[in-house]
Every structure is written in C-alpha cells, then in structure tokens.
Amino acid sequence: MPSVANVLVKIPVTEEQAAAMMAAMPSATFDFAAPVGDASHLPRTPKLDISRERVSQADVILGNVAPALIEASPRLQWVQLGSAGYEAYLAPGVLDPSTILTNGSGAYGPAVAEHSFALLLSLMKRFPAYRDDQRAHVWTDEGMVSSLHGAQVLVLGAGDIGLCFARLCTAVGATCVGVRRHVPSSSSPEYALAFERVVTMDNFAQELPKADVVASFLPSSTETRGLVDAGFLGSMKTGAYLVNAGRGDLIDQAALRAALEEGRIAGAALDVTMPEPLPQEDPLWDAPNLIITPHVAGFWHLHSTLGRVVALATENLGRFARGEGLRNLVRG
C-alpha cells in the first residue's frame, strides 16, 4: 500500500460520503476544501480559494484543483478528476511525471444523454417557436412535427454518453447506429441492446445520408475539429436534425447557420459552441430552428451526477489504498 499522509478533497460531499472516503483510506488525513453537507443546490464546483501551500501538502487530490496551483508537486501521487475532460492536466509543468491521473468519465452519461434527448424532442415538436408564441400571448399552430419513433439516429462518439443517449432513443422506438474509434467486441450486450450496429470513424460517411438525426458526443481532437462543415451538412438528409453535446469546435458555425437558413436541415441543438461563452453579438444566437443551451448538460446540474463522481472517487480511493489498479486511468 502506498504511503498517503494527506488527501485534499475538492468535491462537495455529505457527512456520510466524507465518512465513507475516510473509511476507504483510514491511514490518511483528509482536508475537505469543498463544503461538507447538502450540495443538491450546486450545479458545479463552487469557487474555492485554495492556497498553493495547501495544494503542495497533498499526496492525493480528489477533484479539479486549478492546474496552475499544482506546479508539478513531486509529492502528489495521484489526482482523481471530477470531470471527464483532462487535457489541461496533461500540459507540461502541471503534473510531475510520476503522478497518476484518473478522470470522472462514466459519471456524466445519464445527465448529458437526457439533456440531449430532451433537446432533440424539443426541436422535433417545435417548442422554441411555441415558447416565442407564448411570450407574445399568441395561440397559433406552428405546423407539422416529427417523431423519434421509427427515426434513424446516427450517434457520433459512442462511448459512455453516446451509449446512454442511444439507449434513450432506442427505448422510444428509434434505431441507432454508433460511430466510435474502436468498434466494441460483438459480445458486448449493452451495445447490442442500444445500437443496431457500430462502425468506425472512417466508415461513417456512408451512414450520414440515411440518418434522420445526427448526434455528437465527440471530444475535441485533430480528427473531430471542423468535422461538421458545409460538406458534412450537405451530405445529411434534407430535413434531418443535428445535436451537439460534445465539443463546440466540431462544427463550422457559419456553415451550420447557412444550412439552417436554407432549410437544408430541419433544426439543430447545441449545448456547446465555439467560443464559450458565445459572444453576445454572434449571429448564431438568431439562426432559425436552432436551440442553444450554455454548456449545462453535464457538471452537476443533475444532482445524481455528483453522487456518481463521489462514488467513483471513493471506490478509487479504496483501490489506491489496497494497491489495486484504478478505474478511469488517463495516465499512470
């Protein structure tokens, strides 16, 4: 068992969760930097003033301490992030080469998938137009709507979140095709229940024209940046819908505006944009048949997500104490 003196916790926990963490590593001293108590009103980490000195004394950090505060502390054995994203912690000078890094992947699937699913249904039922009518006190018929029942859905990025999203769509009668870097083994029952089939990124072009809905949960990479450009949008079925809850740099926003203005696609819903926040003067705000939510699908807007992050951190704490392999290893 590695020798751990101090665990710095930057994830809000209840008294019970704090006790469970301490029980998972009884030899360590815990420094709870985030408030201990009910956090059901917190949609994300509160702003905390944690000193460099306090960070420098940690052998283990649970939660996302600002990378600039870590200064490659050689004492730091392991960082368990609350977030799924970890890019900023791999930048040079942030972590000592010996520091293990794990992330919060897997905690966010239900929340991000349900938000994206709700966005898609809102587009299909023309709810933004009805909201505008309601504010104007106007009772008017906005015309034909679409259904997810019988729809063909193409899910770009069929990891944890994409799988949760496909489960929801399949449950209400859609047929889903997944696209991911590596196709899971054919024996994976959770994929077989949610997806009709899963293809790799180099094969998705032939799926695109068949899809009534294209939904992306892709992270940002050289492969994905600008992937949804005029050519991509032109290959989509006329009247199809686009949803993006991955990263904003996936989409050429000028091309998206053009496709919406021309009616090439029926609508789009974005929880992520480029840049964020979207500047007040950006013309994207007013594109027709577009819904923007301000990167709120994840974090802890759904309180159960925080519970999943805490459960993961606590499980990994026990594994670390027993010298076992950690879940969600990014680097180690």
Add this chain to the structure above:
Amino acid sequence: MPSVANVLVKIPVTEEQAAAMMAAMPSATFDFAAPVGDASHLPRTPKLDISRERVSQADVILGNVAPALIEASPRLQWVQLGSAGYEAYLAPGVLDPSTILTNGSGAYGPAVAEHSFALLLSLMKRFPAYRDDQRAHVWTDEGMVSSLHGAQVLVLGAGDIGLCFARLCTAVGATCVGVRRHVPSSSSPEYALAFERVVTMDNFAQELPKADVVASFLPSSTETRGLVDAGFLGSMKTGAYLVNAGRGDLIDQAALRAALEEGRIAGAALDVTMPEPLPQEDPLWDAPNLIITPHVAGFWHLHSTLGRVVALATENLGRFARGEGLRNLVRG
C-alpha cells in the same frame, strides 16, 4: 350486408388509400370531399365547403362533417369520426337515433404521448428559460435540473394515450401508476409492462402526494371538471410537475397560477386551456415555469396519425360491408 349507395369521405387520403377504401366496400360510390393526394403537410382537416345536399346523400360518412350539416339525416347509417372526441355528435338533432357512431380513439396515442413527454422533459431541463436567454443573447446557467430516471409518474386517464405516455416514461427509467375508471384485468400484459399498478379514480388521492409528475389525459366529464384545484395542487409533492393534454376544464387556472407563483410545484405544461384559444390578456400566459402549446399535440401534426385514422376507417368500412361489429363503437 347493409345496402350502402354513397360514402362521403372527409379525411384526406392518398390515391392508394382511396383505392383501399373502395376495395373494402366495392358496391358503394365514393365521394372524396377532402383532397386526394399527399397530405403530409396538413396538420388538421382543411376547411372544406361541403353543401347540406351533398351530406344528405350520404349513407356513410368517414370524417368529421360539421354537426349542423347532418340534420339527423335518416338515410345516414354510420358516421366514422376521425377524432377521438364525439360529444358534439351526440347532441339532440345531430344524428338520427338509428345512426351508428364510431370514433378515432387509438390513433392519437403515439402523437399526444410523445408531445406530452417532450413537454415534461423541457420543463425538467428548464428549456423555456434557456430559450428566453437565447433570444436575449445571454449565456447563463439556469441551475439544477431534474430527470425522469427514477421519477414517480401518476397518469390520470390510463386509456390509449395514457398507456402510450406511460410506456415512454417507463422506457427511460420512470415508474408509472395509472388512474382510470375501470382497472384493466390483471392479465393485460401491455398495462403490466407500462404501469407498476393501476388504480381507480376514487383511490387516486393517496397516490397524489407520492408523485414527482402528474400527467392528465382525462376527457371532460362531471367527474373531471375542476379536479385540479387548490386542494389538488396543495396535495402534490413540493417541486412536482403537472402536465395536461386532456381537456382544459380539468384545471382551476387561477389556482395553478398561484401554485406556480408560490413555487409549490416546479412547473406545468398545458396543451389544453380554458377557454381555447386562450385570450391574449389572460394572465396564465405569463405564469412562471409554465409551458403552453395551443392544443397541437394531436390532430395530424404527426403525419403518421392520419395514416392510423385512415387505416381504422378502412378496416371499419370492410367490417360494415361484411355486417361485422365495428371497432371504436360510441353509439350503435
């Protein structure tokens, strides 16, 4: 087989559907009053100028001809309505006592249920607030959201539409309790899959305080008018959601406004109001955490609904021609 000379069709049909209707009753002459062709752009029956004389020559009517035009024609053997509602056709002097009446119940379940389900998710994810923010070009976090996963849903009116709605909610992880006049037999597998249990109207009061969501698809009757009053709303769980896609007179709208303004309930979504259209000056339009859609969940806003109405009418036409019992008998 009853002798039928003339069938008046007021439901839009394609060439193929018209041919299938004629094949179902080869002896009759068909008068297609609605346009024959592609109707995928029609959210409801187009305004048609049908003369009293034309109506008076019909032995059978398929579709909703204005009740005032029928004048209790003794020649009229059967009316198949396109709608689920039929009250106006039972008024004195509309139909001759010998005229059989069937309705379109069963065609609307998928459309009304999915609209209601989408409304509920929009409330849970605070999409009306995000829509308002988008129009103001404001990137702001609207706080914590809810999920249907793990929610307790009480479905008032567990007929065709309520069953479809419960299927959707159950599919995404909610638990549904149904309320209907008569509890279906315990051997009904479709009810067992969608509902944890089904209770009768006189037993629902004890279910109300347990529900995170109350959704009504009840028709208008002496039992249901004003059912959702201050007492009902006060018995709901604090922070619960209300959805109404049945009839507007279910709800005491002043009491609902008060419950929303006090934050007693987290939100409400109404596809029906009292009266309709809701007058422009009605304060209900501006109640907080309320979504209003203008009675558009049904009709043919989802094009597949029209296909279901046509299929039902065609099946009943064949049954009538063969002297068999009709489906969806209202009076006969």
